Amino acid sequence: MTASSRDLPTAYVPSGAAPARDADQLRARIPGWGVDLDPADRPSVPKLQFHEDLSGAHWEFPERQPERWPRERSIEHAFLTPVFGTACPPHGLSGVIRKFSYRRYSEGRAAHWLLLLLADRVDAWESHLRSFATLHPDNPITETGVLSEFSHHGLSSRLGRRRSDLVHQPLDPVIVAGPWVAAGGAAFVGIRTLMRMLRR
Amino acid sequence: MRAMVYRGPYKIRVEEKDIPRIEHPNDAIVRVTLAAICGSDLHLYHGLMPDTRVGMSFGHEFIGVVDQVGASVQNVQPGDRVMVPFNIFCGSCWYCARGLYSNCHNVNPNATAVGGIYGYSHTCGGYDGGQAEYVRVPFADVGPALIPDWMSEEDAVLLTDAAPTGYFGAQLGDIAQGDTVVVFGAGPVGLVAAQSSWLMGAGRVIVIDHLEYRLEKARTFANAETYNFTEYDDIVVALKRQTDFLGADVAIDAVGAEADGNLLQHVTSAKLKLQGGSPVALNWAIDSVRKGATISVIGAYGPIFSAVKFGDAMNKGLTLRMNQCPVKRQWPRLFEHVHNGYLKPSELVTHRVPLEHIAEGYHVFSAKLDGCIKPLVVPTAA
């Protein structure tokens, strides 16, 4: 014998669908409720749909953009894509690390991404050092926008509020000031490479 | 021209740069009239995205006026007011031909796992972005659209990413009539996802965050029930209780790589960069939904592995759906919804920051000061 199933939570009994909501009530309360109830009205359904007009493209394969300097690329690509970004060509030590990472490792390898992150930290320090030789040296006060703490209620936006990010926000200045992340990343990749070499 | 420039983690400044040039016959150069800062930009700003180079200009949400066009451009001309999807895409590769614009294979030499995105690191193609006075727009015949006369410029700029992504998040949830939908994250993307869930017939929409001012917005803007996860010892159990121990039918992760709520996860990913992202919200989604539910992931994660609770997802028979949003594919229907007042993205705008003060704009948005939800960036010459 069982107890009346009506007293049991939904998940434990067969008829336990949540009480049907009144569609008319929802429609009255929420502008547009249910206008896309039918999946056919939702864009991108079905996911794969052949677009005969190629969305305005008047080519089967685009013309190739001129390669003005050797452009690094993923070794998972058959060739350099016909169009690519031209911001910030690789340079300096960070450029060497980046080019090595693209040449050597596929996107499937953690080493690829860890080397790129390392190169990012090296790039930042190379750039900071270089900026001190210019009329426009890096200025951590203006560049971090930290003065907005005073103009945009830094204290009252935080005090007395249960914000779960307050515990780690004090770490941010450490990150801005500290090159230790780069050192840690370098040590990690270095030790890993060393262990790989020893294992061979 | 003046342009925002990345100087290393947490550091940006405005510099004088050359106006971008036509690099390809189907390029256009667009003079930016309004741009925005996206939650995704924070992942770059915090140094989380591999191959983010010093000197790059960010910005993938922008509208503007066509200034120059390349020799093969037919569909837009100088003087046209255009809105530009955050995706760079060719229209003709295997993926674009099937509508997967955010997965274009012809625009990003640096990675095959992600398409092209304006101002979003070399991992997304190495293109400079629109937080600047001018920007290079590849495949001008494919991506941009003319801004309809009736559309406000705030709505137009939000329709280049945040609004279609939020709607897309709800759509990936395969919502059926009466479903209970839980949205993690009350940022611009999550708020639009909550609003859109109703359009697809949700019976109940719940939003989770820890920022009270954003939860307030979820209640007024998106008519949602809200829970502040810091008020519960265990938000997963709280959600079970709230759904009669069944769990929600659909969950949407609109938080991504820098989720809070678990210090170890947050610090190992957002600070130490040992994971591709802190999957706190994703794991809460996996554990709190009912068995057989659908989880939609639109929060962004980096390319390194993340500590996701895959065993629970498997044992519960969950369907996980995810992608970068194919913005242009969403537009025709979303233009109707904005026109009809069913979606109101412009109501999310809280700040308008002059380009010259963009470093403050990033700090305020990143540290969530001053009730900030969506900051817009106004270029100097606009």
Ligand SMILES: NC(=O)c1ccc[n+]([C@@H]2O[C@H](COP(=O)([O-])OP(=O)(O)OC[C@H]3O[C@@H](n4cnc5c(N)ncnc54)[C@H](O)[C@@H]3O)[C@@H](O)[C@H]2O)c1
């Ligand atoms: N898939 C796409 O095409 C696409 C497009 C745009 C943005 N995104 C991604 O969407 C995410 C949200 O973007 P946004 O602009 O709304 O950013 P945002 O930073 O304004 O919002 C994120 C919100 O999540 C909250 N949050 C943090 N930890 C949480 C947790 N554990 N549970 C619930 N909420 C939590 C934060 O307090 C914040 O309100 C980002 O990861 C962004 O990269 C993806």
Ligand SMILES: [Zn+2]
């Ligand atoms: Zn974005």
Ligand SMILES: [Zn+2]
């Ligand atoms: Zn393509």
